[in-house]
Amino acid sequence: MVKRKVKRRKNIAVAGVFAVIKRRVKRWLLTLIACLLGIPVVLVLVFKFINPPFWGWEIARTFSPPKGYPEHSQHQWVDMSAIAKTMPLAVIASEDQRFSKHWGIDVHALISVLKNSGEDGPNRGASTITQQTAKNVFLFPSHSYVRKAYELYIALLLEAIWGKQRIMEVYLNVVEFGPGIYGVEAASQHYFGVSAKHINRYQAAQLAVVLPNPYRIQPVPMTYYVRHRVSWVLRQMRNLGAVSL
Secondary structure (H helix, E strand, O other): HHHHHHHHHHHHHHHHHHHHHHHHHHHHHHHHHHHHHHHHHHHHHHHHOOOOOHHHHHHHHHHHOOOOOOOOEEOHHHHHHHHOOHHHHHHHHHHOOOOOOOOOOHHHHHHHHHHHHHHOOOOOOOOOOOHHHHHHOOOOOOOOHHHHHHHHHHHHHHHHHOHHHHHHHHHHHHHHEEOOOOOHHHHHHHHHOOHHHHHOOOHHHHHHHOOOOOOOOOOOOOHHHHHHHHHHHHHHHHHOOOOOO
């Protein structure tokens, strides 16, 4: 009888310990989820009014530079009013022709990405300018479903809080146009010797075509491939006409 009571007490004690651990794990998981969902909201709100002094992609490049990355990067932030209107049109024509219509996610393109995924997750990047902005500013290089899901969540936040014009402004200021060349102002100065305000349609198309792979594609000197892509982008720009953001 005494042994049974001792055993019962031990079982109760063990059950109590497991209950405490379970509550703590549950509390920890809820806190983690709240942080993962809440921190981006705070950052998106802050960066709606303040230009990000640094961003995820730049940090990753700095601490883990790919082959060809320069010792010193180039960057100069400019407002949307200081960027030629042909530049947003060129990147929309080249990268995301439904930019003004979708809410950050192109469902058809997303399905295509998932269908062509490998065992380690998606094997190519974001399909919309909004997703690329989310990836460049808030995340780090990675090919995984977790990062992709987080990217989609932040893209929706950007659409809801920033709006199209702010998304485009930030995108054009942080995207990499060449190894260590961040933003359209630095790219315009580096490749053409003019400010982003004064680039023409052809130069805007030249810059836009490098965005899929700025480490392998350069706007100048132009190869046959770049010249062919520039011609295609210019045709798309004419078809799109003026795009309101």
